[in-house]
Amino acid sequence: MNVKEFCDNYYVERTGTDSLKWDALDTRYGNPDLISMWVADMEFKTPECVRNALEKRVKHGVYGYSFIPDSYYQAVINWEEKHHGYHLDKDWIRVTPGVVSALYWMVNMYTQKDDSVIIMTPVYYPFHNCVTDNNRTLVTYDMEYDKGIFTIDFDAFEKKIIDNNVKMYIMCSPHNPAGRVWKEEELEKMLEICQRHNVLVISDEIHQDLVFEGHKHIPAATVANGKYTNNLITAFASSKTFNLATCLTSTIVIENEELRNTWDEFTKIYNQVEVNLFGITAVEAALEGGEEWYNDIKKVIYSNYQLLVEGLKEFPKVYISPLEGTYLVFIDLRNHVSLDQIKEFTQNHCNLAVDYGEWFGASWKGFIRLNMGTHPNIVKKAMENIKENLLKITK
Ligand SMILES: Cc1ncc(COP(=O)(O)O)c(C=O)c1O
Incomplete structure (x- = not known):
């Protein structure tokens, strides 16, 4: 299956299913309406053989x-x-x-x-x-x-x-x-x-x-x-x-x-x-x-990553770590956003729920981690929000 066919077949809306990623946004981030790109699971149904x-x-x-x-x-x-x-x-x-x-x-x-x-x-x-x-x-x-x-x-x-x-x-x-x-x-x-x-x-x-x-x-x-x-x-x-x-x-x-x-x-x-x-x-x-599903999900993840990289390429000083493996992309925003503004920028301006760099170690404040195991439209929206708000700062 190509990416579109896969997403048409397997993407599911998870809100209202006791999903930690989507239904705990209010308790975790104080805003239930954020676009959720944090915890490491995906918005896709498992292969038919599993179900x-x-x-x-x-x-x-x-x-x-x-x-x-x-x-x-x-x-x-x-x-x-x-x-x-x-x-x-x-x-x-x-x-x-x-x-x-x-x-x-x-x-x-x-x-x-x-x-x-x-x-x-x-x-x-x-x-x-x-x-x-x-x-x-x-x-x-x-x-x-x-x-x-x-x-x-x-x-x-x-x-x-x-x-x-x-x-x-x-x-x-x-x-x-x-x-x-x-x-x-x-x-x-x-x-x-x-x-x-x-x-x-x-x-x-x-x-x-x-x-x-x-x-x-x-x-x-x-x-x-x-x-x-x-x-x-x-x-x-x-x-x-x-x-x-x-x-x-x-x-x-x-x-x-x-x-x-x-x-x-x-x-x-x-x-x-x-x-x-x-x-x-x-x-x-x-x-x-699940082999066929597995091959397809890798295509989805990688094309999401490429969409993100392509969309942000006009900001050469936003460093996106190359995705060799995992579906989690680490992004260094420090050249554009001051450390004390990272949460404000990410949550209040870009409307995103992410994992913050400092969760992974004290030295890594200013980074955010985005989950690519999701529908390309969600990645696109996240990318556009980041872009729009970076442009506002850069102006
Ligand atoms: C490196 C690593 N280990 C373990 C886990 C979670 O493992 P489990 O859900 O089996 O406890 C994750 C989830 O993101 C992970 O990234």
């Missing part, structure tokens, strides 16, 4: 305790092998109600109170919270930044690890909100530094499937033929890819037996829940039958 599978379970009418069938594991294994060349063993897989929950657990199970945990900022705000909420010491390494482009100074990253006696690194790959898809040499340098200093790496790869032309997601576990897997745990899900966030079903891959034992002991105490039948049903159906 059919869910309908079948709903019609069955019994929602008693279930277990995870082999076919579910096989669907996850097949997808990883086919799309990312990562061969998973069923024994390594653990299923959790979301990646963020798993991050919170892992900070608890693999570090002690006051231990240092490093994150690479700007980065997804629950990475900050899962460290501080658990009374660990948050260490941030601010990436190098130049006119929209994010890179890593590996010496500076390593120095932070040494100086703070860091025990864990929570990595975001692909990176939200920088939009970077890490190259193999970048991953290897990070993994090598962490191994040298005994830092456990948690690789959050939830955006693994949403990667665009010219870029390839490389699972951290496959770097250098699996050289770093003893010191690594990978987390991913189908929730971003297929818009299934509320199905609360994610995958954690732990290759190292000792780390797996620690996980199992911890979850025995803190996660005595059975599996979510609907999550398992939805994810398995998506992975098995």
Whole structure:
């Protein structure tokens, strides 16, 4: 399907459906009428195969305790092998109600109170919270930044690890909100530094499937033929890819037996829940039958990004970070809007609900993050509002 056909078929108005993105605007932003481009989910229905599978379970009418069938594991294994060349063993897989929950657990199970945990900022705000909420010491390494482009100074990253006696690194790959898809040499340098200093790496790869032309997601576990897997745990899900966030079903891959034992002991105490039948049903159906939808959604996201870039190109000093992966675009407005005016500009003038740069790290005030997983008309309206108000300032 082309973008228009896809949107005609799958776009849905979400207002009035208890949607966090659309129905919580008043509580979150103090204005229910903003154009919502913040939280990371999409305005598109999931593939037919997912809805059919869910309908079948709903019609069955019994929602008693279930277990995870082999076919579910096989669907996850097949997808990883086919799309990312990562061969998973069923024994390594653990299923959790979301990646963020798993991050919170892992900070608890693999570090002690006051231990240092490093994150690479700007980065997804629950990475900050899962460290501080658990009374660990948050260490941030601010990436190098130049006119929209994010890179890593590996010496500076390593120095932070040494100086703070860091025990864990929570990595975001692909990176939200920088939009970077890490190259193999970048991953290897990070993994090598962490191994040298005994830092456990948690690789959050939830955006693994949403990667665009010219870029390839490389699972951290496959770097250098699996050289770093003893010191690594990978987390991913189908929730971003297929818009299934509320199905609360994610995958954690732990290759190292000792780390797996620690996980199992911890979850025995803190996660005595059975599996979510609907999550398992939805994810398995998506992975098995959602390929065409998946290829189409990537076209929609990328053309939305191009629409935004094209529409704002008359402002060469508004830096839009290149979208290598994810559907989240980070925009640097600092050359046009003073830091204390960013919220006023974005909400009151442009009528937009966005994620603000400082949510991702203190140094990143003046940036906004826009979600491209939506109808092109919404992106167009957002772009026009930004343009119109930038012109007013620039005059
Ligand atoms: C890097 C990253 N990890 C995790 C999540 C959310 O994961 P979950 O909904 O499975 O908790 C997001 C959502 O935007 C994300 O960007």
